Amino acid sequence: MEIGLTEAVRKMASAGALPPAQEGELLFCWDLSRIDFGQRKLLVVSNAATRLCAIIRMAAADWRHIDEVALRLVEDAVGCAGLDAGCYLELAGEVRFSKTHGRRALGCVNDLSRMLDPARIDMGEKLQWREMELLNCRFISKCAGHEGYGVPAERFAEDLRALIGRLDELS
Numbered sequence: 001m002e003i004g005l006t007e008a009v010r011k012m013a014s015a016g017a018l019p020p021a022q023e024g025e026l027l028f029c030w031d032l033s034r035i036d037f038g039q040r041k042l043l044v045v046s047n048a049a050t051r052l053c054a055i056i057r058m059a060a061a062d063w064r065h066i067d068e069v070a071l072r073l074v075e076d077a078v079g080c081a082g083l084d085a086g087c088y089l090e091l092a093g094e095v096r097f098s099k100t101h102g103r104r105a106l107g108c109v110n111d112l113s114r115m116l117d118p119a120r121i122d123m124g125e126k127l128q129w130r131e132m133e134l135l136n137c138r139f140i141s142k143c144a145g146h147e148g149y150g151v152p153a154e155r156f157a158e159d160l161r162a163l164i165g166r167l168d169e170l171s
Contacts (some may be wrong), residue, residue: 001100002101005098007040020098022103025163026144027159030046030077031109032070046108046109051141051152057128075089080133080153081152083156093156111141
């Protein structure tokens with residue numbers, strides 16, 4: 001699994017130089033972006049193929065553990081789609097950090113950040129479940145991996161089923 005860091009996230013996490021994105025299967029590609037609401041910082045992870053996302057409020061100390069935070073966010077996003085995160089992570093393999101996954105995928109992350117409303121963000125909660133449910137299960141959008149409009153959680157589930165089907169055919 002490959003997680004692309006925007007330049008803002010890379011700097012906050014004090015990560016070194018990142019290699020270009022190389023993962024061929026977009027379902028295993030995620031991009032992280034930082035969103036600032038005044039002094040409050042949020043981290044958004046979005047699947048490069050489907051726009052499935054997870055959102056967390058970040059404390060200063062959290063940036064030192066971006067690897068753990070990113071993996072947990074991917075688990076939460078997959079869980080928000082009603083899927084088995086453990087199965088997905090096993091298929092996705094080891095986590096690698098890279099640059100982001102192209103203009104379309106990054107454009108989707110930017111769209112998500114513009115849709116977040118500070119009034120709906122519960123700064124008392126670390127994980128923003130309400131926003132995740134809204135953006136993943138009720139919001140109809142375009143994404144990098146599909147033509148036309150669709151619901152991110154449904155598209156992610158469809159893509160994962162199709163991938164598992166292809167893998168079963170090969171074995």
